[in-house]
Amino acid sequence: MTVVERREIALVDLLDRLLAGGVVIKGDVTLRIADVDLVRIDLNALISSVNSNVPSPFGD
Amino acid sequence: MSGLRYVYAVCRPFGAALQAQLTGVAGDPPRLLAHGDLVAVVSRVPEADFGEEALRAHLEDLDWLAGTARAHQQVIDALTAVTTPLPLRLATVFRDDSGVRTMMERREDAFRRTLDRLEGRVEWGVKVFVEAEPERPAAAEPAPRPVTGRDYLRRRREQSRAGEDLWTRAEGFATGLHSTLSSLADDARLHAPQNPRLSGAAGRNVLNAAYLVRRDASEEFVERVDRTKDDAPGIRVELTGPWAAYSFAGDAAGEEEAGAGS
Numbered sequence: 001m002t003v004v005e006r007r008e009i010a011l012v013d014l015l016d017r018l019l020a021g022g023v024v025i026k027g028d029v030t031l032r033i034a035d036v037d038l039v040r041i042d043l044n045a046l047i048s049s050v051n052s053n054v055p056s057p058f059g060d
Numbered sequence: 061m062s063g064l065r066y067v068y069a070v071c072r073p074f075g076a077a078l079q080a081q082l083t084g085v086a087g088d089p090p091r092l093l094a095h096g097d098l099v100a101v102v103s104r105v106p107e108a109d110f111g112e113e114a115l116r117a118h119l120e121d122l123d124w125l126a127g128t129a130r131a132h133q134q135v136i137d138a139l140t141a142v143t144t145p146l147p148l149r150l151a152t153v154f155r156d157d158s159g160v161r162t163m164m165e166r167r168e169d170a171f172r173r174t175l176d177r178l179e180g181r182v183e184w185g186v187k188v189f190v191e192a193e194p195e196r197p198a199a200a201e202p203a204p205r206p207v208t209g210r211d212y213l214r215r216r217r218e219q220s221r222a223g224e225d226l227w228t229r230a231e232g233f234a235t236g237l238h239s240t241l242s243s244l245a246d247d248a249r250l251h252a253p254q255n256p257r258l259s260g261a262a263g264r265n266v267l268n269a270a271y272l273v274r275r276d277a278s279e280e281f282v283e284r285v286d287r288t289k290d291d292a293p294g295i296r297v298e299l300t301g302p303w304a305a306y307s308f309a310g311d312a313a314g315e316e317e318a319g320a321g322s
Contacts, residue, residue: 021310
């Protein structure tokens with residue numbers, strides 16, 4: 001198909017799909033990602049994005 | 061063959077070769093593991109990084125997560141160019157090939173059903189943002205101080221009314237857009253709105269949707285999104301894709317459908 005030219009995929013769009021989408025396999029896997037505390041991943045992501053250069057959004 | 065097995069996707073067998081330079085999440089090129097009339101796309105990963113404890117720790121490291129997610133996506137993208145893959149959740153890792161085969165054996169009917177449902181279809185992401193924040197005057201140019209308490213209250217009222225108008229308009233716009241796009245799609249999913257602190261995107265995300273669209277209907281879908289972009293001042297629409305059908309691969313949906321007797 002003709003693909004619309006795309007910019008680099010934003011990580012947050014990718015994680016929407018890779019962490020919330022896709023088939024979840026139960027059973028013989030080393031770790032189910034559903035078991036991982038995604039809230040903590042969010043928190044870490046938040047901290048690193050605030051640290052990088054964005055002014056703190058908590059001003060108000 | 062030491063190491064664990066990372067599985068990206070399950071597909072029907074396909075004739076085309078994958079890109080030669082394609083590397084998987086830990087540098088090992090993905091290969092195809094056939095089982096019956098299905099193939100799993102697999103690469104080797106070290107236990108030191110993908111065993112339970114290590115993986116758990118890594119998943120909380122945003123840089124590691126980002127690198128792994130991008131590598132995973134590259135493989136899925138390459139597959140999407142030659143077939144319709146059924147993507148697995150990030151970091152689905154088995155002990156060995158036989159673990160992968162057992163999994164495929166157990167789920168082959170569900171895989172076939174889902175692959176049939178997704179065949180020839182891709183996912184498009186559409187997000188709607190409310191751009192303006194009327195209540196926050198530009199920091200460099202502070203509004204003149206209100207002379208009286210009454211002025212102050214009047215200004216606050218006007219600001220909050222403008223905010224509410226935009227908000228109401230944005231909600232109406234997003235609802236209308238979602239219904240239009242759903243009518244062009246075979247299926248739709250709503251993701252949680254993105255946290256602006258996480259996405260770095262300007263404005264507030266009011267719609268974060270995914271649509272399952274036939275490849276041959278995708279051009280019309282994209283045009284429809286493009287056309288609505290300029291409809292509403294203060295509101296921004298973003299399109300991503302085409303993606304593999306990540307948001308439509310889920311077990312929950314499959315089980316619900318099966319439960320509904322479809």
